Amino acid sequence: MRFTVRLVVAIWISAMVVIAGFTFLQIQQERERLVNDLERRAVLLAEGLKEAIEPAVARGSTSRVEAILKKFGEPRRGLAVYDRFADLMVATRDLAPTLPPALPEVTDAVTKGVVSRGFRSIGDRWTYVYATPLTRDERRLGALAVVLDATHLTTAERDLWRDDAIRFVVLALALSLIVLFVVRGSVSRPMAEISAWTKGLRTGRPVPPPAVPDAGLFGPLAREVSMLARSLQKAQAAAEEEAALRLAGETVWTEERLKQFVNLRLEGRPLVVVSNREPVSHYWKAGKVHAQTPASGLVTAMDPVMRACGGVWVAHASGDADRETADERGRVGVPEDEPRYTLRRVWLSKEEEQGYYYGFANEGLWPLCHIVHTRPTFRPQDFAHYVEVNRKFAVTVLDEIREAEAPLILIQDYHFALLPALVKAERPDARVAIFWHIPWPNFEAFGICPWQRELLLGMLGADLIGFHTQYHCNNFLETVDRALETRIDWEHLAIARSERVTYVKPFPISVAPEFVEDPPPISREDLLRELGVGAEFLGVGVERVDYTKGLPERFRALRWFFERYPEYRERVVFVQLGAPSRSTIKRYQELQLEVEETIREVNAELATRTWRPILYLNRHHEHRDIWPFYRHADFCMVTALHDGMNLVAKEFVSVRDDGDGVLVLSRFTGASYELRDALLVNPYDLAETAEAIRAAVAMEPGERRARMARMRQTVREHNIYRWAGLLLSDLSRIPAETTGAPAS
Ligand code: F6P
Numbered sequence: 127m128r129f130t131v132r133l134v135v136a137i138w139i140s141a142m143v144v145i146a147g148f149t150f151l152q153i154q155q156e157r158e159r160l161v162n163d164l165e166r167r168a169v170l171l172a173e174g175l176k177e178a179i180e181p182a183v184a185r186g187s188t189s190r191v192e193a194i195l196k197k198f199g200e201p202r203r204g205l206a207v208y209d210r211f212a213d214l215m216v217a218t219r220d221l222a223p224t225l226p227p228a229l230p231e232v233t234d235a236v237t238k239g240v241v242s243r244g245f246r247s248i249g250d251r252w253t254y255v256y257a258t259p260l261t262r263d264e265r266r267l268g269a270l271a272v273v274l275d276a277t278h279l280t281t282a283e284r285d286l287w288r289d290d291a292i293r294f295v296v297l298a299l300a301l302s303l304i305v306l307f308v309v310r311g312s313v314s315r316p317m318a319e320i321s322a323w324t325k326g327l328r329t330g331r332p333v334p335p336p337a338v339p340d341a342g343l344f345g346p347l348a349r350e351v352s353m354l355a356r357s358l359q360k361a362q363a364a365a366e367e368e369a370a371l372r373l374a375g376e377t378v379w380t381e382e383r384l385k386q387f388v389n390l391r392l393e394g395r396p397l398v399v400v401s402n403r404e405p406v407s408h409y410w411k412a413g414k415v416h417a418q419t420p421a422s423g424l425v426t427a428m429d430p431v432m433r434a435c436g437g438v439w440v441a442h443a444s445g446d447a448d449r450e451t452a453d454e455r456g457r458v459g460v461p462e463d464e465p466r467y468t469l470r471r472v473w474l475s476k477e478e479e480q481g482y483y484y485g486f487a488n489e490g491l492w493p494l495c496h497i498v499h500t501r502p503t504f505r506p507q508d509f510a511h512y513v514e515v516n517r518k519f520a521v522t523v524l525d526e527i528r529e530a531e532a533p534l535i536l537i538q539d540y541h542f543a544l545l546p547a548l549v550k551a552e553r554p555d556a557r558v559a560i561f562w563h564i565p566w567p568n569f570e571a572f573g574i575c576p577w578q579r580e581l582l583l584g585m586l587g588a589d590l591i592g593f594h595t596q597y598h599c600n601n602f603l604e605t606v607d608r609a610l611e612t613r614i615d616w617e618h619l620a621i622a623r624s625e626r627v628t629y630v631k632p633f634p635i636s637v638a639p640e641f642v643e644d645p646p647p648i649s650r651e652d653l654l655r656e657l658g659v660g661a662e663f664l665g666v667g668v669e670r671v672d673y674t675k676g677l678p679e680r681f682r683a684l685r686w687f688f689e690r691y692p693e694y695r696e697r698v699v700f701v702q703l704g705a706p707s708r709s710t711i712k713r714y715q716e717l718q719l720e721v722e723e724t725i726r727e728v729n730a731e732l733a734t735r736t737w738r739p740i741l742y743l744n745r746h747h748e749h750r751d752i753w754p755f756y757r758h759a760d761f762c763m764v765t766a767l768h769d770g771m772n773l774v775a776k777e778f779v780s781v782r783d784d785g786d787g788v789l790v791l792s793r794f795t796g797a798s799y800e801l802r803d804a805l806l807v808n809p810y811d812l813a814e815t816a817e818a819i820r821a822a823v824a825m826e827p828g829e830r831r832a833r834m835a836r837m838r839q840t841v842r843e844h845n846i847y848r849w850a851g852l853l854l855s856d857l858s859r860i861p862a863e864t865t866g867a868p869a870s
Pocket residue numbers: 402403421422423424425539563564707708770
């Protein structure tokens with residue numbers, strides 16, 4: 127309250143000073159205007175009368191002068207004529223009795239022969255006196271005085287002060303009310319909320335943090351307090367979760383556990399992650415920079431790990447505003463508002479990106495490793511760029527670990543097969559792992575790659591190579607066995623070459639328990655209304671538009687389902703979220719057309735006046751946008767023709783905290799090895815997939831819940847923190863010169 131009083135008093139004083147200043151100026155101007163007016167009137171009258179009076183005075187005709195004054199005199203306008211000794215000759219009737227014996231203006235006019243003017247009190251009135259000399263043939267005869275009533279000058283002044291005083295009071299009252307209102311709404315209430323929240327925390331109650339107050343008013347302080355609130359609440363929730371898990375004797379990995387594990391096990395050794403895709407890209411949109419999370423399973427998986435562990439993430443800068451948002455070394459804190467790790471961006475030329483990413487990685491290795499019958503294209507110039515870009519990333523990684531002792535390097539994916547050997551050659555003390563996010567085919571399939579030796583030798587530079595499944599590990603070991611001179615230890619899954627040993631092990635990747643931290647408050651009804659859909663059952667698919675994802679097959683299976691079970695027409699709607707991907711590659715352009723054409727065909731064949739079976743939302747969606755689809759769908763379809771893991775399946779399960787929803791899952795995904803309660807399908811078999819859709823919509827709630835509960839248990843236990851913990855644990859225990867298995 128004291129603060130409000132101080133604020134109000136300050137406002138009153140300021141308003142008073144400002145209004146008084148303005149009033150003073152206003153009075154000055156008004157006075158000037160009125161004086162000019164008096165002067166103008168006096169001059170007009172005096173100069174007009176002079177011509178008539180001068181001859182009469184010269185003649186000594188007092189009666190004539192009297193007659194003239196009588197004619198022009200008025201009660202508020204007195205006239206007086208003086209002789210050459212400044213003695214009064216004649217004056218108008220009202221003026222005569224009040225005139226003092228001498229008027230200084232008249233004396234000046236008579237003695238100096240100049241016009242003289244001034245204000246003075248005559249009788250009980252404030253007057254303006256204008257005296258002009260009377261002459262005849264250059265002979266001074268006396269003076270004419272015009273005496274005008276000037277009391278209105280003081281009245282006007284007083285009125286102005288009074289009006290402005292009223293204005294001041296009204297303004298001050300209005301301002302005081304506004305201040306009270308604003309202070310209460312924007313300061314007192316938020317402060318009370320923050321203090322209630324702080325008190326709640328102090329007493330151990332789980333109080334939700336207050337919403338961010340007016341950032342414009344409180345500025346960075348408000349943001350920081352709210353951030354602090356959120357962090358504390360998260361920390362409190364994590365500690366409670368930990369305690370509960372300990373009490374229950376459970377060993378589930380959490381973000382907190384991974385943090386503690388990293389602190390204890392790595393003892394300050396820095397962690398560097400390398401991937402092609404960056405966790406956040408910045409783009410120009412309508413003159414403003416926007417942050418975007420790419421549609422990438424790798425990013426979904428690695429970002430929570432990096433938030434827990436900290437460290438540096440080296441990645442290709444793919445956004446057109448990436449330079450503007452990073453420092454001169456290409457570094458930027460992530461997340462922006464509360465940095466937990468550093469993103470180090472690497473810029474590539476158009477040619478490098480074309481050859482390394484679109485060319486060798488995505489037209490060569492991608493179709494080589496995914497057995498989906500798209501022929502790989504191998505161009506020597508693409509491979510040359512691939513080598514060049516791997517070297518470029520090696521330089522950046524070496525720069526990041528220059529000062530560090532025995533750092534841990536986690537290289538991600540098929541874009542960097544050569545990187546492990548390049549780093550290890552310079553820094554043998556670094557512990558290097560490469561995790562291959564896509565399938566590894568059998569040795570015959572891989573053997574068609576003209577540079578298989580270079581790729582394998584590059585990968586064997588790593589101390590540890592991870593795949594999603596044991597099956598992919600076996601394929602890799604067999605490929606190495608056939609292609610290189612090495613010794614394979616099948617018992618320990620290790621490859622020995624010269625003095626170096628590389629371990630090969632499955633680490634099934636997963637998701638964080640929370641897909642988004644604060645899900646949007648959108649109900650199923652809101653979602654359907656927004657989509658303009660009135661269906662009883664909602665199906666959903668979430669993918670990059672990639673030929674490995676089995677999109678056309680999925681839509682054909684849906685057609686099959688509606689043909690086989692017409693009773694579901696107008697009752698089921700399938701929404702496909704498709705993020706555009708690698709769209710400069712011809713095969714992806716063809717796929718985009720095929721997807722659109724297939725959807726058009728199915729809709730054209732089945733749609734009614736009020737219903738369309740498939741809705742295609744072909745654009746990038748942030749996690750917060752995807753969440754309502756996962757959360758409110760009756761079933762989710764993952765029909766990849768071949769996939770290393772497929773995190774969409776696990777994301778769907780992790781979001782379903784209502785315990786409901788059915789997952790239709792391709793048996794050719796790594797996820798199908800873990801999520802055995804999904805309805806597993808061969809996506810090439812349209813009839814089987816259609817039957818699975820029918821089973822999903824017809825499934826009894828009890829069975830749905832039982833299946834979902836088991837899948838949620840799997841995803842909860844085998845989460846991304848466990849994946850990272852096990853991988854880092856194995857990597858950190860590898861001795862500098864690898865000659866034997868890491869101690870178990
Ligand atoms: O599955 C392999 C992978 O690199 C994933 O890690 C990622 O989700 C996906 O491909 C994205 O591909 P890109 O980065 O080329 O868009």
